[in-house]
Amino acid sequence: MGRADTVNRRDDHSPLARAELPANTVSLARYLIGKVVVRELPEGIASGRIVETEAYVVGDAAGHGYRGMTPRNRSLFLERGHAYVYLAYGISTMLNVSSEMQGIGTGVLIRALEPLEGIPIMQLNRGIERLRDLARGPGRLAQALRIDRSLDGLDLCRQGPLWLAGDGHEAGEIGQSIRIGISKDADRLLRFYVRKSPFVSGPGSLNA
């Protein structure tokens, strides 16, 4: 297989149109697999293909929007396609995409990326070289793309500091499993991942 540090020749960074995003959280989590997260930094563009997501749905006790809107989670209640960024464990920043319609506190957690462009930038941000570890895991992903709370609430369907794009690349076979690291509503199969991808965090064959 080819080295993954080859330059991505596609330069189409057109944002996904909001109208093409499924208006349903689980469908959106599935839909985002294979799409591209694009980050614009002073040093240039850094991007990666989404290989793992988790859905946090309506009535989901594990979801941050479960108990209603608060100052922290208000972005989850935006119309689908907006960023919800928060800090977990005081250490790890998480990137989510709001789903459903305005007023519904649901979203999709982006858990892992396959690095595409700006790999040297990501290596510097992470302080490591190894490609596979650059964005394997939600906290690592955010660190690699230098995502912080200042991006909370951003419209990801518009070009800016951070947005979602598609390059027409087909995602590989998609697996489904329970979500990682949660205790409430833990039995639901709301995690999606590319089966053969080495860039997926956690068990890549944890299906049911």
Added chain:
DNA sequence: GACCCGATTTCCT
């Protein structure tokens, strides 16, 4: 205003 705990990562045994 104190206390609890989490959608994780990293290092140590």
Added chain:
DNA sequence: GGAAATCGGGTCA
């Protein structure tokens, strides 16, 4: 494989 690190938001007094 296991536990510590770390901090802001939510809950309750």
